[in-house]
Amino acid sequence: MMTRRLLMVLLLGGLCVALTVSTALAVDRVSASEKGSLLVYPKVEVRWDPLGNVIQDTFIDITNDYPQDVYVQMYFVNGDGAARMNPGNPPPCPGDGDPPVDPAIEAAIVKGLVWLAAQQNADGSWDDNGGNRVAATGLAVLKFEDRAIDLRLDPFDPAYEYHQQVIDGLAYIVAQAQVQDISGEPAADSDGDGIGVYFNENPSDHNVYQAGAAMMALAASQHPELYTTLLQDAVDWMAFAQNNPGCGAHEGGWRYNDNPCDTSDNSTSGYATLGLGYAAASPPYGFNLTIPAFVKTRLNTWINGIQDPVNGDANDGGSHYEPVYGGWVNVLKTGNLLYELGLLGYSAGPGRVQDAVDYIER
Numbered sequence: 157m158m159t160r161r162l163l164m165v166l167l168l169g170g171l172c173v174a175l176t177v178s179t180a181l182a183v184d185r186v187s188a189s190e191k192g193s194l195l196v197y198p199k200v201e202v203r204w205d206p207l208g209n210v211i212q213d214t215f216i217d218i219t220n221d222y223p224q225d226v227y228v229q230m231y232f233v234n235g236d237g238a239a240r241m242n243p244g245n246p247p248p249c250p251g252d253g254d255p256p257v258d259p260a261i262e263a264a265i266v267k268g269l270v271w272l273a274a275q276q277n278a279d280g281s282w283d284d285n286g287g288n289r290v291a292a293t294g295l296a297v298l299k300f301e302d303r304a305i306d307l308r309l310d311p312f313d314p315a316y317e318y319h320q321q322v323i324d325g326l327a328y329i330v331a332q333a334q335v336q337d338i339s340g341e342p343a344a345d346s347d348g349d350g351i352g353v354y355f356n357e358n359p360s361d362h363n364v365y366q367a368g369a370a371m372m373a374l375a376a377s378q379h380p381e382l383y384t385t386l387l388q389d390a391v392d393w394m395a396f397a398q399n400n401p402g403c404g405a406h407e408g409g410w411r412y413n414d415n416p417c418d419t420s421d422n423s424t425s426g427y428a429t430l431g432l433g434y435a436a437a438s439p440p441y442g443f444n445l446t447i448p449a450f451v452k453t454r455l456n457t458w459i460n461g462i463q464d465p466v467n468g469d470a471n472d473g474g475s476h477y478e479p480v481y482g483g484w485v486n487v488l489k490t491g492n493l494l495y496e497l498g499l500l501g502y503s504a505g506p507g508r509v510q511d512a513v514d515y516i517e518r
Contacts, residue, residue, distance in 0.1 A: 268299075269300065269303060272300075273300075273321050275296075276296070276324065279324075280324035280326075280327050280328035281293045282295075282296040287361065288365060289328075290329060290332050290355045290357055291365050291369040291370070292369075293329055293370075293373070294325075294329060294355075294366075294370040294373040295372070296321075296325060297321070297325035297373040298369075298376055300318040301322060301377060304318070304319075304322070304378075305378075305441070310378055311376075311378060312377075312378075312379065322377070325373065326373060326374065326377060329370045329373060332356055332357050332370075333353050333354075333355055333386065334353065334354050334363075335352070335389075336351075336352045336393060336396075337351070338350060338351065338393060338396040341396050343395075343448055343449075343450055344392050344448050344450075345392050345396075346388065346391065347385075347389070347392065351389050352389055352390075352392050352393030352396050352397075353386060353392075353393050354390065354394075354397075355367050355370035361412075362412045363412060363414065364397055364411065364413065364414070364427060364428050365412065367390060367393065367427075367428075367431060368426075368427030368428050368429075368430050369427060370390070371430075371431030371435055372431055374386065375431075375437065375441060375442040375445075376434060376442070378439065378440050380439075380443045383443070384443055387435050387443060387445060388435075388445050390431070391431075391435050391436075391445055391446070391448075392448070394428055394431060394432055394451075395447065395448040395450070395451045396414060396415065397410060397428070398428070398451060399415055399458075400417070400454070403420075405461050406478075407457050408454035408457040408459075409422065409424075409425045409458045409462070409479075410427075410428040412424060421478050422458075422477060422478075422492050422493065423477065423488070423489055423492065425458065425492065425496070426489065426495065429455065429492070429499050430495060432447050452499070452500055455496060455500060458479070458496075459500070461479030462476050462479050462493065463475060463493060463508060463512065464515075466511050470518070472511065472515060473508075473513075474489070474493075474515035475489040475493035475512070476489070477489060485515075490512050490516055493512050497509050
C-alpha cells in the first residue's frame with residue numbers, strides 16, 4: 157500500500173489552517189462501469205457508478221496537527237460532467253471572523269440550483285409568469301454564474317456542472333437585443349458609436365426592468381472578450397433612458413421605458429442601477445465599464461427626493477415608490493436605495509446609509 161502526504165487548507169473559525177493529509181492508495185482497483193470521477197489530487201480519486209454507489213476503494217485519512225478542533229467539509233457531487241479542483245487556484249478563505257459554511261445552507265443551494273436548472277426552456281429562457289422572460293432569464297443565469305464564481309470556475313467551462321444553462325441563457329438574452337439610436341444625447345454615448353442597446357422580447361414593455369437584469373448576467377459572465385461592446389452599449393442606453401434635469405421631481409430616476417420625464421419610481425430605478433453597477437464592477441462580477449458621468453449626478457438628485465426624511469415617523473430613512481406622491485415605503489425599495497447609495501460612493505455610518513439600514517431593521 158502506498159502513502160502520500162499533501163497539504164490541504166481548511167477552516168478553523170475564521171482562520172485558514174494548513175493541515176497535513178495522509179492518503180492511502182490501494183494497489184488494486186474495483187472494476188465497474190463508471191458514471192464519473194472526481195480527482196482530489198493526482199492518483200487520489202473517488203469513483204462512482206450510474207446509481208451513485210462509490211466503487212473506488214481509495215480512502216482519505218485527515219489528521220489534525222492543530223491544537224484545536226477543525227471543521228472539515230467534503231462534498232462529492234453525483235452527476236454528469238467532470239468536477240475539478242485546481243491546486244494552483246484554491247478556493248478563497250473567508251475573511252476574518254467568517255464562520256464555516258453551514259452544511260444545511262450548502263445543501264439548500266445545491267437543491268435550489270437543481271430545481272432552477274430544470275425550469276429552463278428549450279430556447280434558453282426562464283419564465284416569470286408575467287411576460288418578463290428576459291429579466292427572469294438574467295436573474296436565473298446570474299445565480300448559476302454566482303455559483304461558478306464561488307467555485308472559482310469559468311461558468312462556460314465544461315467542468316462546471318451548469319455551464320450549458322449559462323451559455324444557453326446568455327444566448328437567449330443576446331438574441332433579444334434591441335438597438336436604439338442615442339446619438340441625440342452625446343453625453344450618454346460613452347463609446348461614441350451612437351448606439352444604445354436594451355434587451356426585451358417585447359420592446360416597449362418594461363424595457364428598463366428587463367435590460368437591468370440582462371446587464372447583470374452579461375457582466376458576471378467572466379467573458380469581456382465576448383460581451384464588452386454589447387454591454388457598454390447597454391450602459392449607454394440606460395444612461396439615455398434616465399430622466400433628465402427638465403423632468404422636475406422625476407430627474408435622475410427611471411421608469412419602464414426610456415426617459416418618460418413625467419414619471420419614475422424606485423422599483424424600476426433599482427434594476428437600472430443594478431445593471432449599471434454590475435457593468436462597472438471589477439471582475440469577476442463586472443467588466444470595469446464606464447458609466448457616463450452625469451448619471452450619478454442625476455441619481456443623487458433622485459435619492460434626495462425618494463428617501464423619507466428622518467422626522468419621527470415609521471418611514472424614516474426608507475424609500476418611497478415615487479417622489480411626488482410618496483408612500484408605499486417598503487424593504488425592497490429601501491434595499492434598492494442602499495444599492496444606489498453604494499453606487500454613488502456613500503459610506504456606512506451616520507447619514508443616508510444608516511437611516512436606510514435603520515428603516516430595514518425596524
